[in-house]
Amino acid sequence: xxxxxxxxxxFGNVGKALVNLIESKRPVLREQFGFDxxxxxxxxxxxxxxxxxxxxxxxxxxxxxxxxxxxxxxxTMPQPDxxxxxxxxxxxxxxxxxxxxxxxxxxxxxxxIKAALQAGMHAITANKGPVAHAYQELMALAEKRQRRxxxxxxxMDGAPIFSLFRGALPAIELKGFYGVLNSCTNLLIELMExxxxxxxxxxYSKSIGIAETDxxxxxxxWDSAIKLCVLCNVLMGTQITPDQVDRxxxxxxxxxxxxxxxxxxxxxxxxxxxxxxxxxxxxxxxxQRVKPDSPLYSINGTSSFVQFELDTLxxxxxLESNPAPQTTAYGxxxxxxxxxxGA
Numbered sequence: 001x002x003x004x005x006x007x008x009x010x011f012g013n014v015g016k017a018l019v020n021l022i023e024s025k026r027p028v029l030r031e032q033f034g035f036d037x038x039x040x041x042x043x044x045x046x047x048x049x050x051x052x053x054x055x056x057x058x059x060x061x062x063x064x065x066x067x068x069x070x071x072x073x074x075x076t077m078p079q080p081d082x083x084x085x086x087x088x089x090x091x092x093x094x095x096x097x098x099x100x101x102x103x104x105x106x107x108x109x110x111x112x113i114k115a116a117l118q119a120g121m122h123a124i125t126a127n128k129g130p131v132a133h134a135y136q137e138l139m140a141l142a143e144k145r146q147r148r149x150x151x152x153x154x155x156m157d158g159a160p161i162f163s164l165f166r167g168a169l170p171a172i173e174l175k176g177f178y179g180v181l182n183s184c185t186n187l188l189i190e191l192m193e194x195x196x197x198x199x200x201x202x203x204y205s206k207s208i209g210i211a212e213t214d215x216x217x218x219x220x221x222w223d224s225a226i227k228l229c230v231l232c233n234v235l236m237g238t239q240i241t242p243d244q245v246d247r248x249x250x251x252x253x254x255x256x257x258x259x260x261x262x263x264x265x266x267x268x269x270x271x272x273x274x275x276x277x278x279x280x281x282x283x284x285x286x287x288q289r290v291k292p293d294s295p296l297y298s299i300n301g302t303s304s305f306v307q308f309e310l311d312t313l314x315x316x317x318x319l320e321s322n323p324a325p326q327t328t329a330y331g332x333x334x335x336x337x338x339x340x341x342g343a
Contacts, residue, residue: 006096011044040055047069094121106131110130183304189268
């Protein structure tokens with residue numbers, strides 16, 4: 001049985017869901033895929049770091065993190081001075097990079113992934129920043145080091161978008177796509193449809209953990225824009241960053257706008273779109289009124305949807321319904337399996 005040593009950078013809801021999923025899937029990973037995963041390192045920004053070549057008790061790590069305590073007590077090695085030093089010294093086979101996203105630079109996550117690849121690890125992330133800002137560089141480095149850089153969970157959590165194009169759709173040409181990619185704004189608009197004003201909708205979304213303490217990245221369209229860039233860079237061969245996207249958030253939507261659309265039989269959605277043109281790929285994020293015959297009309301709650309326009313498949317849609325951290329964790333686990341089997 002092949003032992004696979006794992007290191008994690010970032011141990012929030014997704015990181016904790018990932019280690020729990022790995023534990024629950026361990027018999028399958030052993031029997032069907034022939035490897036036994038072992039977490040040997042966890043590095044966080046607020047709860048310290050733990051390094052143990054013999055394996056970390058992940059349930060103790062989860063308990064410490066959820067109680068606000070540091071992870072240092074789980075370490076059997078000297079504490080690194082930085083996360084980069086942690087990556088360089090952990091001697092893992094695979095790094096999961098799940099630090100908070102930086103929409104404007106992709107750092108420090110891009111440097112974390114670069115360090116992992118240079119140290120001979122596969123690098124897997126749910127972080128959109130490195131794919132939006134450094135995709136070509138990181139893919140070239142991965143190829144040079146004969147390792148994998150995978151990121152299925154960067155857009156629509158665990159929905160198989162990138163692996164679909166990588167495997168099941170050979171020789172396809174992507175002409176464009178559109179969709180609803182930000183679950184927070186989709187929920188906010190739906191709450192306003194139900195009669196809440198904007199501030200009440202935001203407060204409610206914060207109370208159930210959908211909106212961040214500072215929800216501006218969602219509301220101002222940055223999260224949608226960076227996901228748009230990831231899809232364009234990976235699937236359409238562009239090098240677009242979020243600041244290059246024609247971007248309008250939902251701040252301008254008033255209760256009156258919402259009511260008028262409903263009275264006309266339409267709904268507002270924050271729509272991401274990209275289209276290949278003779279002048280290049282045109283990208284846009286903006287609120288749009290959609291009709292009942294649009295596939296976006298019935299995207300409710302925290303669900304997401306993307307519709308691809310392909311040269312041989314005029315309309316191929318992928319719907320993800322109300323994801324949770326476990327959904328994102330599954331995308332990371334699928335990347336781990338695919339990295340190890342070369343898929």
